[in-house]
Amino acid sequence: MNDSLIPKRFLLGKKLSNENLEGQLLPKFIALPVFSSDPLSSVAYGPQELLMILTLGGVSFLAFAPGIAAVVVLLLTVIVLSYRKIVEAYPGGGGDYEVAKTNLGDRAALIVASALLLDYVMTVAVSVASGTDNLISAFPQLAAFRVEIAVAFILLLTAVNLRGVKESGVAFAIPTYLFIGSVLLMIGTGVVRLAMGHQLVSPSAHFQVHVYTADLQNATQAAFILLLLRAFASGCSALTGIEAIANGVPAFRAPKIRNAQVTMVLMGATAIVMFIGVTALAIYSNVHYSEDPAQGLIGWHGSGPQLTVMAQIAYAVFGNNSFMFYVIQAGTAAVLLLAANTAFNGFPLLSSVLAKDGFAPKALLTRGDRLVYSNGMFSLMGAALVLMVVYQASVTGLIQLYIIGVFTSFTVGQIGMLKHWRRGKADGSITVKNANSGLFINGLGATLTSIVLVIVTITKFAHGAWLVFIIMPVLYWVMYNTKRYYAEVDKEIALDEKTIFGSKGDYAVVMMDKLNKPQLKALDYALSSRHTEMEAVHIAVDPERAKEFEAEWKAMGIEVPLRIIESPYREFAAPLIEYLTKHRENNGSERISVYLPKFVVGHWWEHVFHNHRANRIRKQLMYVRGVMVTLVPWRLESADKVNLFERRPLPGDARRGDTVRPATRRHARGRNVVSRFQTTRNPDEHEE
């Protein structure tokens, strides 16, 4: 289908030139919502998953929640500090991928790349699923459409992002600040109410907990520790998305490094306050949350979906159906969509970097006319949609695949940084003080993140994370071989000392099926090219029709020799290819032009009626040596509606069509093709 048939300007907004690129860069107060919505929004599911796993062991296990939360907060602090260092050292974007590539080589870089690609997809899937849950907590009657809503959100995000990064930044800043503000207000109100001696009571406070893992009642020490580790691993989902700023430095306004670092610290501080606040309020208000309310919590209404932890806290603090309850739910759902939006910034950027390095198809490298990498966005959309449907938009199901990728890229990135500082220290390009501070911070980061990676893998593998160990190697393999493929092609097409250019022969063939304007136009164009040897060829699919055609040809008095080629199998391309190959054998490796008339239409549905045969013949001819295929278009009237100049807003060029100057002389060779038709109109001007 022709591009210009789609009203895409309407969808995308006006086109932006290269010079607009600077204007699309982000000030800090816009960059914060764009890049920090992911770590901030994970407050909506991180504490929830942490508490859910503990609840599996029985309510008494919730006593361990503050300790585990403290470790998560410590880890978050270390990771933020580590990434400040990465921003400083590698301001070009690409984050962990660039760090790994520069310091550890292609293989490490590809490990990071596969982890990050998966991670971006999971960010979209988990955030959208959680956003949908929060929407459903506010409007339980939507529960029947969970998957449909999640799918619609993904499509909406794709559309918004195809319009470009700045507009999405502005449009998305308000809900993020609304979310931060309302959650902080909720935490503050909760703390004040508790201080005044009020009791906070969540709607699930009095539910009894059904303990799944029976032996936890008389827990062995190993099972006990495993459960705590699993709760910790789940809580770590609050750490996702921190790297987005490091990958997105080029999108910041100057001074880029400083602005990115400040934004990162702001983001880290906010995330810590919210994580601690939400976890604490959840414990104080006795929130009970289960993977499967039908079995996990005894006392669940049975009617309506389970409320998210955020919803239960809002319920406890502000009361059911209160105005603020809805504000919190709206803000949470919105910020989760922004988190998914982070991936729509990061994934296409990373895949364009990968394409530039030859690890991904070149189509991912081209920016669309809104300066965004549209193909990358479509890939992300497709992958997220598949996961959403397969996992039926279940947060708990999706989250199992999530953080292994995150911690893989964290760990490899930090290890790469160690090499960076060591080398800088050795060659003197970095001061000893800076290098040592970097070595300390990134060394701590590498140690902690690799420990967490091990914990996460052990505790999540059997719960679904095994799939990650299939997806990541596949991505690695594909990217590795893409590079190999491009390298082979480059080698194959590179100029060398052996190849002769200087084709010989000049034989032309015009495929003629009927005597009508499009076909005579092709014949006329072929004649005007003054080939040394030329034939019209008719493929005799129907022998009787072929005889008729021969007679018409003769009656017409066209001087070009007509060749009838038998086709007992009713094929068009194969007998022609056979004929051309023989011709070439008899005349050396000559060059052959094949002329094909082709309809050009204005509506997509018209393709149903035309062109299948011409397309098939063209594709097959391209495999024949020495052949080049010339398409001579015949524009049907409907094609006039397609205005190619719509895409170029320069005022001088905005009109279509050139002046009508009927041809008055014939082509140079003087062969009189169709003298009888020469009166007033030139076929190229037939739309007048």
Added chain:
Amino acid sequence: MNDSLIPKRFLLGKKLSNENLEGQLLPKFIALPVFSSDPLSSVAYGPQELLMILTLGGVSFLAFAPGIAAVVVLLLTVIVLSYRKIVEAYPGGGGDYEVAKTNLGDRAALIVASALLLDYVMTVAVSVASGTDNLISAFPQLAAFRVEIAVAFILLLTAVNLRGVKESGVAFAIPTYLFIGSVLLMIGTGVVRLAMGHQLVSPSAHFQVHVYTADLQNATQAAFILLLLRAFASGCSALTGIEAIANGVPAFRAPKIRNAQVTMVLMGATAIVMFIGVTALAIYSNVHYSEDPAQGLIGWHGSGPQLTVMAQIAYAVFGNNSFMFYVIQAGTAAVLLLAANTAFNGFPLLSSVLAKDGFAPKALLTRGDRLVYSNGMFSLMGAALVLMVVYQASVTGLIQLYIIGVFTSFTVGQIGMLKHWRRGKADGSITVKNANSGLFINGLGATLTSIVLVIVTITKFAHGAWLVFIIMPVLYWVMYNTKRYYAEVDKEIALDEKTIFGSKGDYAVVMMDKLNKPQLKALDYALSSRHTEMEAVHIAVDPERAKEFEAEWKAMGIEVPLRIIESPYREFAAPLIEYLTKHRENNGSERISVYLPKFVVGHWWEHVFHNHRANRIRKQLMYVRGVMVTLVPWRLESADKVNLFERRPLPGDARRGDTVRPATRRHARGRNVVSRFQTTRNPDEHEE
């Protein structure tokens, strides 16, 4: 994707030439199973639906079954006789469609065509759904996969039919005769057992019937009659498919008319015996059948699916789990698949006739290389799959859409025949005796079928048949406008006295992006065409890269002028189009050749890596006046694996590749493009 990349010979069997057409014609004993499986197999659901509707009113209503069955048999006899007349008068195939077109004009013909197209789709859907039910009756553990099984059957039928009509005839003859034989044996055994005083007891004999329509208990006369009419309308589903023979006369061996008529009478007689036999045994063995066993029949096990009426009779006559029980179920399922197969003969044939008349896209007219109309088969497959999924393979749901189309085409066809006989009698081309006999039989047919059409519409409309009154008009509208569209195009492209052929000017442009073999080959081919004016054009998407390219170009010493065109919006086609349009404005309506290098690859997945840009540019250029697009292929090594000659079995031509004759001289014009590369290899031979 290139056709030859698919291993389709493996799927389809060897290719058949036009001369094989006669060899594909059917002898009577093969034509019977191919064309009669539809009416014969409807014994599997016709009596079942009849009894089911009566059961709605209560068991006492089953007493009306013999009377209703008798009317159905009478109708069947009349329709068979009517169609014998049609075969005699119109042996060219096309059946009701041809009759309506010849005698009543295009509009009547299109009504018949829309009815028949829907009808063929419904034949596939209903038969496959019923076949699946019978399979599940034998193997209840398959009940969970009802829709999946039905979908698999449709795909299997498509594959079998793509191989061609004769092979499917032979492969399908055995199960039809097995079905006829085993059902006749069942009827015979049942009659003998009854005569010997045995009692036949179906598994549902003792179930109580829950009466849906409460007022039928004290039925008003109108409601009472309506129920009987509805039962009759449902029983009429046994009459479907009779017209298949009339549509398929050309597939019979000579003498075609006689053979088709004999086959039709044989088929009618068999259908009547089986219909009466099955209905009688169902009544004698007290079969109770309900649309929804959970509500309709009190006493249903709850476990396992409801048995079909065929299964219940086989159970009653031969006993549960007996050998013959399984034979009957296998034969019934198989013959129902054959019935669906009938549509795979009829639908593509009809759509090719429609395409020939201009009512359907021309793509439906081309026979594939196995002499079958593949595009028609794919259309049928698609429509049947949609219905199957939407109706979840429910026979009762699907059957509501079924017989309105059948009786529409019956009625219009018979009315057309009346006109045929009357005209033949008037102009003396038909003897008065023959004409009168025709007028009597077809008059009776027209009267009865139009009455049935009214009954069926009234009784089924609210139960789902309303959809038919949307689908048929849409089909009509599409076909009507297809013809109009083709007529407009034909008018637009027809030769006229006003159009001048004799293009002037000879300006060529070669798009150059990098200096590599494919692009130099394109430049070389363009040069060898000796255009009057020629330029290499580089679209400066990246201004720095453009400067580099210009330097490389100069260093190379190529004498062709290089034009750098700015592209601030990173587009390739639009700036080129602007440039060409201006050039044309300055030089009159000249002819422009645009050369595009294009990769040719051997694996489908390689398309991911190449050609997107070339394709987009090509498509947009086709909209520009005076432009023709020349594609210069560069075959990557993988493309060598594509053997175009696989499709042509002639022994002399079966090898690929011509003798390597390195070019020794340069092209005529003598422009030294790339003298430095002239040593040993010609780029056209690069695969050696």
